[in-house]
Amino acid sequence: MDARDLVRTVKDAGTARGLRALRTAWRHDRADAAALPRRGAERARVPGALTGAEPLPGGGVLRFARSELRVMVAVGGAVFWGWDGAGWVPSYALAGGGPEPDPRAVLEPDTDGGWRVVSERVTVVVSRTGAVEVRTPGGAMLRRELPPRWWEPVGEAVDGGPRAGAAGAGGGAPEPGGAGGGAPGGGAAGDGVDGVPGGAAGRGAGSGARWLARAEVPADARFFGLGGRASGPRLRDGTYRLWNTDPRGGFGPEDDPLYITMPVQVVVSDAGTHLMFHDSTWDGRVTLREGEEGAGSGQDRPGVSELRMEGGPLRGWVLVGTPARVLRGWAALTGAPAVPPSWALGYQHARWGFGSEREVRRVVAGYRERGLPLAAVHLDIDHYAGHRVFTVDRERFPDLPALAGELREQGVRLVSIVDPAVKAEPGDAVYEGGRAAGAFVRDARGREVRGEVWPGECVYPDFTDPAAREWWGGLYEERLAQGFSGVWHDMNEPVSFRPFGDMTLPRSARHALEGAGGDHRAAHNVYGLAMARAGYEALVRLRPAERPFLFSRSGWAGMQRYGGTWSGDVETGWPGLRASLALVLGLGLCGVPYSGPDVGGFGGSPSPELYLRWFQLGAYLPLFRTHAAIWAGRREPWEFGAEVLEHARAALAERERLRPYFVTLAQLAHRTGAPYVRPVWWGAPEDRALRDCEDAFLLGDALLVAPVLEPGADRRAVRLPRGRWYDTATGAAYEGPGQVLLDAPAGRVPVLARAGAVVPVRGAAGLELEVWAPALGRTGGGLLVRDEGDGFALPELERFVARWAGGQVWVEREDGTAPELPVRVRGV
Numbered sequence: 068m069d070a071r072d073l074v075r076t077v078k079d080a081g082t083a084r085g086l087r088a089l090r091t092a093w094r095h096d097r098a099d100a101a102a103l104p105r106r107g108a109e110r111a112r113v114p115g116a117l118t119g120a121e122p123l124p125g126g127g128v129l130r131f132a133r134s135e136l137r138v139m140v141a142v143g144g145a146v147f148w149g150w151d152g153a154g155w156v157p158s159y160a161l162a163g164g165g166p167e168p169d170p171r172a173v174l175e176p177d178t179d180g181g182w183r184v185v186s187e188r189v190t191v192v193v194s195r196t197g198a199v200e201v202r203t204p205g206g207a208m209l210r211r212e213l214p215p216r217w218w219e220p221v222g223e224a225v226d227g228g229p230r231a232g233a234a235g236a237g238g239g240a241p242e243p244g245g246a247g248g249g250a251p252g253g254g255a256a257g258d259g260v261d262g263v264p265g266g267a268a269g270r271g272a273g274s275g276a277r278w279l280a281r282a283e284v285p286a287d288a289r290f291f292g293l294g295g296r297a298s299g300p301r302l303r304d305g306t307y308r309l310w311n312t313d314p315r316g317g318f319g320p321e322d323d324p325l326y327i328t329m330p331v332q333v334v335v336s337d338a339g340t341h342l343m344f345h346d347s348t349w350d351g352r353v354t355l356r357e358g359e360e361g362a363g364s365g366q367d368r369p370g371v372s373e374l375r376m377e378g379g380p381l382r383g384w385v386l387v388g389t390p391a392r393v394l395r396g397w398a399a400l401t402g403a404p405a406v407p408p409s410w411a412l413g414y415q416h417a418r419w420g421f422g423s424e425r426e427v428r429r430v431v432a433g434y435r436e437r438g439l440p441l442a443a444v445h446l447d448i449d450h451y452a453g454h455r456v457f458t459v460d461r462e463r464f465p466d467l468p469a470l471a472g473e474l475r476e477q478g479v480r481l482v483s484i485v486d487p488a489v490k491a492e493p494g495d496a497v498y499e500g501g502r503a504a505g506a507f508v509r510d511a512r513g514r515e516v517r518g519e520v521w522p523g524e525c526v527y528p529d530f531t532d533p534a535a536r537e538w539w540g541g542l543y544e545e546r547l548a549q550g551f552s553g554v555w556h557d558m559n560e561p562v563s564f565r566p567f568g569d570m571t572l573p574r575s576a577r578h579a580l581e582g583a584g585g586d587h588r589a590a591h592n593v594y595g596l597a598m599a600r601a602g603y604e605a606l607v608r609l610r611p612a613e614r615p616f617l618f619s620r621s622g623w624a625g626m627q628r629y630g631g632t633w634s635g636d637v638e639t640g641w642p643g644l645r646a647s648l649a650l651v652l653g654l655g656l657c658g659v660p661y662s663g664p665d666v667g668g669f670g671g672s673p674s675p676e677l678y679l680r681w682f683q684l685g686a687y688l689p690l691f692r693t694h695a696a697i698w699a700g701r702r703e704p705w706e707f708g709a710e711v712l713e714h715a716r717a718a719l720a721e722r723e724r725l726r727p728y729f730v731t732l733a734q735l736a737h738r739t740g741a742p743y744v745r746p747v748w749w750g751a752p753e754d755r756a757l758r759d760c761e762d763a764f765l766l767g768d769a770l771l772v773a774p775v776l777e778p779g780a781d782r783r784a785v786r787l788p789r790g791r792w793y794d795t796a797t798g799a800a801y802e803g804p805g806q807v808l809l810d811a812p813a814g815r816v817p818v819l820a821r822a823g824a825v826v827p828v829r830g831a832a833g834l835e836l837e838v839w840a841p842a843l844g845r846t847g848g849g850l851l852v853r854d855e856g857d858g859f860a861l862p863e864l865e866r867f868v869a870r871w872a873g874g875q876v877w878v879e880r881e882d883g884t885a886p887e888l889p890v891r892v893r894g895v
Contacts, residue, residue: 085566088519092565095518095573102511102575102586109218109277114150114197117181125168126184129193136197138174141166144188145396148199149382150215157581158346159593160624162402189387201385207338210282211369215381217278278381280345280374286358286367288336289758291746292656293353294329295632297322297646299653300746301761302355309351309376311560311592311621313570317638317670320646326560326621326635328592331657332372333393335752341387342397343372344624347379348592378588390749391741397658398740402628404660405603406737408857410480411553411616412729413442413691414719417482417665420449420697423463424470431479433703439716440723443480445555449697450483454521455490457497457542459549471550480552482616485543487559487598488525491517497542501528506535508576508587516576518563527561527572530597531590532579539598540605547609553616554602555633559595560621595621596629603629614857618661618690631661633690639668639699644681645762645776651688652764655742661733663690672700675707676778676813679714683816684774686718687766689729689743714814727827727834727854732767734852734862743767751788754804760786769824769839769849770795773809773817783811791822791842793894800894822894823847825867825878836886838869838878840894846870 115132125139137154139147145166147155155165172186177193184191192200197214290302293309298320308324318325330345330353345351351374358370386396398404416434421427427444434441450467452458459467471481489497489507501507507526508516515526529535546554562570571591578590599619606615617630626632634650637643647664654662666685667673673681682704685691693702700706704715732743745765748757763773763785771792773785787803794801794809795818801807809817820826823841825848827834834853841847847869855862866881876892879885 084519087524088564089566091519091563092568098510098573099575108221110221112217112219113214117195120174120182122174124170125172127174129182131197136193138184138191138193140169140172140184140186140189140191142169143396143399144186144387145400146189146191146201146385149380153380153382159348159596160346160401162628166400201341201387203339209338209341209387210284210343210385213281215278215280217276219276276378278376282372283369284334284372285336285338286360286369287755288334288358288370290355291333292331292653294654294657295325295327295650296653297325297649299649301759304356306352306354309353311595313560313562317636319638319640319642327632329624329657331624333656335748335758337753339387340390340393340752341385342393343383343385345374345383347376348589348623349377349379350588351376390752394658394740401625401658404627404736405630406614406733407661408614408616409730409854410442412726412733414440414722415443415445415692416441417445417447417692417694418702419447421446422449427470430703431474433705435477437705439704440719441479443482445482447484448486448521455495456486457545468550481550482553482555483546483551484557485554486557487527487561488518488520488522490522491524491526501538504534504538506538508572508578511575511577516572518572520558520562520564529578530594530601531581536601539601543602543605544609556595556598556602556619559598559619561594593623595619596623596626599626599629612858614859627659631690632659633662633692634664636669637664639671639673641677641778643668644677648684648774651744652746655744658740660736660742661689663688663692665694667693667695667702669694670696670699675711678707679711679813680775682715683718686722687772691722717814724828726829728767730854731827731850731852735850747771747786747788754788756786757788769821769826771819775811775816781812782808783817784808785817792819793822793839795820798894823869825849825869827851830889832889835889835891836867836878838876838890838892840876840892841869841871843871
């Protein structure tokens with residue numbers, strides 16, 4: 068127990084909830100002690116010497132003395148490797164059955180006695196001892212996975228390696244059209260060791276054994292990703308846990324882990340960019356150490372990534388290429404990001420503590436009377452009856468459907484919070500329905516697992532069970548009947564309050580895991596992902612003509628298929644502001660493009676300056692939402708004085724002006740996997756100075772946004788990628804690469820436009836094209852996807868080219884015809 072936990076324990080011990088949480092913690096620990104055997108003596112194993120090879124489509128199987136390795140290069144260039152029978156499906160991360168092997172990839176002998184798989188985009192070299200190198204076609208090394216190591220209990224047979232064929236190893240959820248049910252990793256379900264089902268082997272990493280994968284990367288490489296990390300986006304030397312966690316209140320850059328962790332690394336070096344995904348849902352730790360060029364005797368010291376997992380299959384994917392190609396491949400592998408309805412790209416206001424219909428009306432009227440655009444209002448748990456999910460407090464919200472209809476006529480949607488915990492109260496409709504459906508998580512003895520959450524003692528749906536997802540999804544009809552247009556999932560790590568230790572279900576809790584069976588060690592990290600799937604598929608079923616609006620506090624690799632996320636309870640303070648940007652950038656590189664923070668921080672009362680700078684940052688992020696705790700200060704712009712109100716008005720006006728650009732970016736993210744918000748090195752990863760830039764970002768290809776992240780600043784340095792950039796406020800031109808010092812008065816933050824960019828914006832007369840003049844002798848361009856409503860039809864993508872001709876800047880369609888839209892040229 069750390070100092071913070073101790074303080075909370077003393078503070079809460081005298082409350083009824085605190086006493087119940089203490090009893091819950093005791094029950095959970097007791098259940099784990101009874102159901103999970105203690106770890107005894109173990110011995111380490113490695114694959115041993117290479118003994119043979121068998122070619123297969125896309126690669127082959129390499130056999131070692133104590134294990135075997137399957138290597139496959141897929142169509143599109145993604146590389147899969149799996150030890151000892153681990154296949155790529157079933158998997159919670161992959162969409163469908165995964166990609167097809169590349170028939171042109173060939174397994175052939177290597178010069179040092181190993182083997183290699185040669186393909187058009189990548190070469191994979193396997194050494195005689197089981198090291199796996201991923202190289203560019205030119206031979207540059209991007210990543211070298213050293214021979215893995217796993218630990219088996221003493222007394223286990225030694226002829227088997229990390230048996231990923233064991234059921235329950237990583238939690239496998241095939242998507243519709245995938246490989247179907249069965250044990251994750253491919254084995255048959257059965258009784259195994261350490262409380263997880265065994266497969267044909269019943270030992271090794273696939274059945275709960277620990278394993279370690281250590282990799283080397285080029286000395287100049289920088290690490291990014293691993294889900295939502297407040298200290299990022301660049302990940303410094305240190306250890307990062309892979310266990311979705313409620314950090315117990317407000318968090319800042321020093322807090323780790325948070326709500327969304329993913330075993331997804333993006334590594335950028337001079338040799339190229341690659342994404343590494345270790346497909347195990349279990350608890351683990353990643354230790355990173357950046358390399359050093361010319362270290363010691365003048366030789367480079369490579370960067371190191373060391374992953375220690377508590378179980379699950381030892382398998383992974385590597386994608387290589389430019390950042391754009393890597394994210395395109397990742398989206399193809401794990402699913403296209405969901406496109407939010409167009410209204411969800413506008414400004415949204417949330418609060419825990421609206422308290423009544425009257426207060427909601429008062430706040431909405433405040434925006435309307437001041438001429439401030441507002442797209443949605445979010446209701447937190449206080450609108451529920453006794454905090455019970457899928458209910459309404461009729462005293463404070465006597466006619467919620469009428470309120471929703473009234474607001475919708477004003478262009479404002481209502482969005483509802485949805486928590487997974489269900490109050491365990493006989494007679495409660497949701498509880499009784501879940502019991503009848505057999506939907507709740509149970510312990511090793513078959514009893515409902517109970518935890519302490521906002522409603523009191525609660526049970527938890529098992530979202531890894533298709534039948535439970537079907538039952539839960541039907542409950543969203545009640546939310547739609549209340550007039551809600553979208554949902555946000557909260558507390559779905561999942562959380563069970565306790566005064567110390569890990570605030571989640573006991574690790575021995577049993578889960579269906581798509582029929583394979585297993586415990587919470589395999590299911591915990593994908594609980595939020597599976598809940599998002601249940602909600603998204605239900606909303607599609609219930610309203611097939613409308614794109615769902617859903618975002619989730621917790622999730623895992625592939626969660627972008629069902630919606631987005633937000634920061635969670637980021638602390639109110641300048642460190643929290645900086646963490647907000649880090650989270651959005653890091654999640655975007657892990658394939659989750661739609662996210663944003665609680666503007667102003669979740670708790671506390673921001674100063675007018677802090678609130679304004681946070682508001683200005685939020686105006687350029689995909690999810691633009693203010694939110695606050697019930698005890699925190701107000702978040703409406705007019706509560707911070709006349710000057711802040713006018714500057715916030717300007718930020719909102721710019722967001723509305725850029726809405727067509729955000730609509731285009733949302734569609735591009737769906738088609739290409741490219742995040743709306745990108746690190747400044749996105750188009751120039753070879754620029755080492757840009758790799759270390761963490762206080763600015765690209766919004767699409769066209770704009771560079773440099774938010775103010777420090778108090779008292781009215782100017783700030785901005786590092787530019789190569790090419791010409793225009794200050795959108797002054798029109799001044801600057802040449803990159805390099806650094807410039809720009810004014811950042813209270814009323815705005817520096818935003819620069821790339822020369823040649825064609826940006827769709829909302830003008831006085833409607834949609835128009837804003838064109839920034841190319842440098843002389845060069846051309847530019849841009850894309851437009853028109854807003855055609857909130858259905859699932861794929862709108863047409865229009866391409867435009869900007870060029871100089873006859874001393875003027877001309878804009879035309881890709882086919883040479885003139886655009887139908889008004890064109891406004893800037894930067895001339």
